[in-house]
Amino acid sequence: GGACCVSFSLDDINMGGTQHNHHEPLLVGIAHTKVPWQPWYSKDHIPQERKDMLPHTHYVSFFYAFDPRPPFQLRARSGYFCLGHTPLSRDGQLPPTEGGIFNQHSILTRDRPLKQHNVTYECPQIEYISAFVEKADDKSSTVVGYGMNDCTARLIEIEKREIVRLLYPDPLEMVFEAE
DSSP: OEEEEEEEOHHHHTGGGOOOSOSSOEEEEEEEEEEEOOTTTTOTTSOHHHHHHSOSEEEEEEEEEEOSSTTOOEEEEOOOBOOOOOOOOSSSOOOTTSOSOOOGGGGGGGGSEEEETTEEEEEESOEEEEEEEEOTTOTTEEEEEEEETTTEEEEEEEEHHHHHHHHSOOGGGOOOOOO
């Protein structure tokens, strides 16, 4: 599942001075995949009632870029990422950075956060991206629509520059740590 496609021009792809070996624009989409969360889920001694209350998978997303013509060769793929929760509101109002009307059901998405390798992330356990378009009045930005924990939906804006950074990370910015 996911959403596709936004056209990225050569200028979009090469923004920031990083040159890539592409000779024509690329199409970019967003896909999602399931990752296991509860290693005990397949154990017979865990009651089914507990399993039913805590799903055993989470969803993460990634960007992919490919040629706009057959054979649609894949040119780049980002690492996994997740999109955040709707900001909390103390008084039922959205923070100034958010637009629209506060959805009181958004709080329900925080009951099941994404957890991987004993780390809890500030995003829902289930997110499903269903829309990905170029922003109508700003060709340097995109709009992503996604659902959270099968409960509520959200629209966010992501600059093309950020998507390119995720698709083509600068090796000098990568952090490698010894365990």
